[in-house]
Amino acid sequence: MSLELKRQRLELACAKLRELRQAEPQGDPVAHDRAAANHLTTTNGISRPLADRYVAVAKEILAGATAVDQACAAPELLTRLSAFDDRFGASFMVLPHHVEQILKGGKHMSRRFRRWGDPGDTFAVKGKRFRFNRVEQIRVGDITDEDIRKEGYTSREEFEQMWVKSHPKTVAAGKTLDPTGMCWCHEYEPA
Secondary structure, three states: OOHHHHHHHHHHHHHHHHHHHHHOOOOOHHHHHHHHHHHHHHHHOEOHHHHHHHHHHHHHHHHOOOOHHHHHOOHHHHHHHOEOOHHHHHHHOOOHHHHHHHHOOOOOEEEEOOEOOOOOOEEEEOOEEEEEEEEEEEEHHHOOHHHHHHOOOOOHHHHHHHHHHOOHHHHHOOOOOOOOOEEEEEEEEEO
8 A cells, every 4th residue: 555545545534524614614523524534435445444544634634734735745644544553453353253363363364345454554453463464355256265264264165154144234135145246355464
C-alpha cells in the first residue's frame, strides 16, 4: 500500500467532513463523523473501523490551522494511520478461536468482505503485534489449498463449514459459499 493512496483517503475524509459541516453547520458532529466514515467505506471498500481512523485524523487536520493538502501528506499522520490498536485488532478477528489460532501461529491469513488494512499496517491481538504483508481482493473460488492452510484449516470442507457458520444471515437467506463472490485476503505475520 502506497502512502499516496493513504493520503488520498485522508484527503477524501477531510473533504467529506468539510462538505457535511458546510451543509449543516449546526449539525451533530457525531453524525458528521459517521456519515464521513460511511462515505469512505462505500467509496474505497474499506472496513468501518479503518474508515473511522481516517475520519479521526481528518478531524484533527480540520481543527488545525495548516493547509489540508500539506497536513494530509505529513508522514507522522500517515504512519499513525498505518497502526491499528487492540480494539481494531480484536474486531478484525471475528471468531474467538481465530484469536487463539493467530496467537499460537496457526493462522496467518483471514478473509473479509471489506478491506481492513493495507500492506505494512499493523494490528494487535491481545497485546501481540502483527503486520499485514499482503492484502488483495480475490474471487472466493480462487482460494487455494495453501490459502486454506494459512487460514488455519486442514481441508477445503472444514474451511467452507467455517465460512457458512460465520455468515448466518447469508445461510438463512438460502445462500451458500459463492465461488464467484469477491473477498479481501489479508495475510499477516508477527511484527
